Amino acid sequence: MTEKTNTPLVQKIAILGAESSGKSQLADALAHHYQTVWVPEYLREFVEKNGRVPQESDQLHIAQVQLQQEQHLLDKAHHWLFCDTTPLMTALYSRFYFKQVDAELQRLEQMHNYALTLVTAPDFPWIADGLQRESPEVRQRIHEDLVDTLDARGIPFVLVEGSLQQRLEQVKFTLDFLS
Numbered sequence: 001m002t003e004k005t006n007t008p009l010v011q012k013i014a015i016l017g018a019e020s021s022g023k024s025q026l027a028d029a030l031a032h033h034y035q036t037v038w039v040p041e042y043l044r045e046f047v048e049k050n051g052r053v054p055q056e057s058d059q060l061h062i063a064q065v066q067l068q069q070e071q072h073l074l075d076k077a078h079h080w081l082f083c084d085t086t087p088l089m090t091a092l093y094s095r096f097y098f099k100q101v102d103a104e105l106q107r108l109e110q111m112h113n114y115a116l117t118l119v120t121a122p123d124f125p126w127i128a129d130g131l132q133r134e135s136p137e138v139r140q141r142i143h144e145d146l147v148d149t150l151d152a153r154g155i156p157f158v159l160v161e162g163s164l165q166q167r168l169e170q171v172k173f174t175l176d177f178l179s
Helices: 023-034 042-050 056-074 087-098 103-110 136-153 164-178
Strands: 011-016 080-084 116-120 158-160
Touching: 011 023, 011 087, 023 080, 023 116, 023 164, 042 056, 056 080, 056 087, 056 103, 087 103, 087 136, 116 136, 116 164, 158 164
Parallel strands: 011 080, 011 116, 116 158
Antiparallel strands: none
């Protein structure tokens, strides 16, 4: 006989957005509020560890490690797992910088299996961050490409705007409907 548990299913929340748009701050604030964990963006670790921006040949690896970290943290999450980026963003940046996407990365980006997708508006002040951030103009272009991509793929999303506290309130309101 199988024993039934009352453990709630963990739902993954994708937090997407262009550079310097507050994804990490929001993921951290949400995890703190909901007493759970969040998945940091592996790209930041990659750049720090390698002392360089990724090349085209690094893109698939970055997306794979991001997904591995999601999988690893699922067991530690409580109800929600907030994911600071997904392979969709890695593919989007690949298209922007390299004008193409590896076939396996394309497959990974299509597996967008999140209970909710949040998009952080580029309304925070743009701040240079070493090697990772290019310019406010690139940030705006990536934001537009992201919204167009989500619309084209029929992926519903919530655009969060304003201060960190305003964004937190917007997400809390939305998650109340998913609970």
